[in-house]
Amino acid sequence: IPADNDRYMELWNLVFMQFMRTDDGSLKELPNKHVDTGLGLERLVATLQGSDSNYHTDLFMPIIDAIGVETGMSYERSEHPTDVAFRVCSDHMRALTAALSDGVSPGNTGRGYVMRRLIRRAARFGTQELGMQKPWLYKLVPVVADVLGEAFPEMRERLEHVQLIIKDEELSFGRTLHRGITLFDQLASSV
Numbered sequence: 001i002p003a004d005n006d007r008y009m010e011l012w013n014l015v016f017m018q019f020m021r022t023d024d025g026s027l028k029e030l031p032n033k034h035v036d037t038g039l040g041l042e043r044l045v046a047t048l049q050g051s052d053s054n055y056h057t058d059l060f061m062p063i064i065d066a067i068g069v070e071t072g073m074s075y076e077r078s079e080h081p082t083d084v085a086f087r088v089c090s091d092h093m094r095a096l097t098a099a100l101s102d103g104v105s106p107g108n109t110g111r112g113y114v115m116r117r118l119i120r121r122a123a124r125f126g127t128q129e130l131g132m133q134k135p136w137l138y139k140l141v142p143v144v145a146d147v148l149g150e151a152f153p154e155m156r157e158r159l160e161h162v163q164l165i166i167k168d169e170e171l172s173f174g175r176t177l178h179r180g181i182t183l184f185d186q187l188a189s190s191v
Contacts, residue, residue: 013038063090085129092122097144135170
């Protein structure tokens with residue numbers, strides 16, 4: 001089947017994991033071999049719901065709708081930067097809510113740093129593309145918990161804790177961003 005044929009969509013693929021490529025380029029056999037099915041929940045749901053996008057399913061649309069309420073903007077399902085920001089923020093909030101509910105904390109190293117970067121990236125998209133000047137991402141946590149909470153009850157149990165962490169990180173990043181912009185403006189005006 002030609003790759004550019006719109007009649008077919010790849011739903012599932014199988015990846016047989018047998019080797020690891022070492023730094024010198026050689027292959028070393030793995031002690032445990034695996035088969036990765038390549039079928040994620042989002043892809044399955046999109047297929048079952050007849051959607052051409054993971055974002056246009058009931059896993060993401062409640063979050064996207066909540067972003068619209070918070071920002072006063074509408075989502076048009078396009079590639080416009082505003083719509084990209086809706087998708088980035090919804091995706092990041094799902095990941096953050098899951099990880100923070102599971103006990104990961106923002107930090108400066110390892111997985112904590114990943115959490116901090118996700119919060120900051122979503123906050124930046126909110127500021128630059130959606131016009132949000134105050135913390136707002138934390139308000140999406142209850143929506144994520146509504147969507148995924150039945151499968152992940154810890155999201156509902158730790159809801160307030162997760163909201164507090166995200167709000168604190170948003171406030172901290174806002175101060176850092178403000179100082180950086182002020183410094184940049186000072187340097188730019190002296191040139």
